[in-house]
Amino acid sequence: MEEAEGQPEERREAAAPGPASVESDEPPVKKKPRVMESESTLLGPRLEERLSSVLCCTVCLDLPKEAIYQCSNGHLMCAGCFIHLLADARLKEEQATCPNCRCEISLSLCCRNLAVEKAVSELPSTCGYCQQNFPRACLERHQHEHCHNRPTRCRYWRIGCRWEGPYHEVPAHEAACVHPHKPGGDLMEILADMDTQHQKEVLLFQDILQLLSLEKIGCTEVQFRPYRTDDFITRLYYETPRVTVLNHTWVLKARVNDSERNPNLSSERTLSFQLLMRSKLPAAMDCAFLLLRAPYEDVPLRPVVYRHTFSGESTESPYLPLPITDAIECNRLLAAKNFSLRLFLFHVTKS
Structure with missing residues (x-):
């Protein structure tokens, strides 16, 4: 009886399905292969991104849009930051240095890196309007003409x-x-504003033509050189050597931001100039004068005619704004050791 009773148990044990003998319609689970690091993961960011981080300006950390200068150790600076560093050093009466390695920099010690400029011009850049990528050299034309x-x-x-x-x-x-x-009546106000602006340009042109027809006209080139005041807090100013025009001796002075205390802390910089007579005058002399770009100079100046009556009691004109286009051009003048302009002087006689 024990053997008979044991047989069904053995049969039940033999018939009992084990985990290895279970049949299923599902496909067998495959082991996941070891994931190998892809080439892009090993290389990191794309080549364009890596080049952008290498070729960027060490000051503003952006890709330069124009000329690129380098210090004696090869650190790159865009033209705007380079000129700004030189202008700040001139205002603080210090030697300009590279912000990365602190070596001395100047217009004579630094040079342009043409290879980097060409490499940057070929890097892709995204159009801000259509979000398409173009070489940096073609982006500006695309945005202005084709986008x-x-x-x-x-x-x-x-x-x-x-x-x-x-x-x-x-x-x-x-x-x-x-x-x-x-109707035309609704457009008259708009046309009047346009005529006013046009009339200002015509009057300036006619004024210059009338001055050129005067009998006594003088023209000379003046070179502004940097100097320092003798105050406790020295300030930068410019002065020209004496020049002789219309049988009289003249000097021009210029100052930065109307001689404010710390012009290096301001991002907006201006230059104003003053015309001084250094010879004796027997009688009052009405003069008109203007400053323009000198030959072989690239300082953009707008033509503005100034007038002043010089006499024994008034030998200096008030400080007048130098009509440069923007603060960037002002930094270029400050960065230069000297800068030259052309002075036109007219003796205005009463008819």
Whole structure:
């Protein structure tokens, strides 16, 4: 009985399915292979990103958009930052140094790196309007001429239309623009503003032509040289050697930001100049004068005519703004050891 009773148990044990003998319709689970690091993971960021971090300016940490200068140890600086460092050093009466290695930098010690400039011009850059990538050398032309999303004004903006939108929407807007259909009475105010601006330019042109027809005209080149005041806090100013024009001796002075205490802390910088007579005058002398770019110089100046009456009691004109275009050009003048301008002086006689 024990053997008989044991047989079913053995049969049950033999018939009992084990985990290895279970049959299933599901496919067998494969072991995951060892994941190897891809080549992109080993290399890190893309080549363009790595080059951008290597070729960027050491001051602003951005890719230069124009000329690129390097110190004697090879550290790169974009033209704007390089000129700004030289201008700051001139204002603080210090020697300009590279912000990375602290070696001396100047216009004579540093040179442009043309190879880096060409390499930067070939790096891809994203258009801010259509988000497509283009070489940096072609990006500006694309954004101004070819991009379909570039901001564009309506062709009737001269008569008051203030619409501005992407270029591909211009035809639809101009077809529905109401400004070309406005009556002339509504456009008179706009045309009056345009005439006022045009009249200012015409008057300046006519004023210069009238001065050129005067009998006594003098012209000379003046060189502004940097000096320091004798105050407790020294300030930078410029002065020219004496020049003789119209049988009189003259000197020009210039100052930065109207001689404020710390012009190096300001990002907006201006230059103002003063014309001084150094010879004796028997009678009052009405003069008109203006400063323009000297030959072989690249200082952009707007023509502005100034007037002053010189006499024995008034031998100095007030400080007048030097009509340079922006603060960047002011930094260029400050960075240079000297800068030259052309002085035109007119003796205005009463007719």
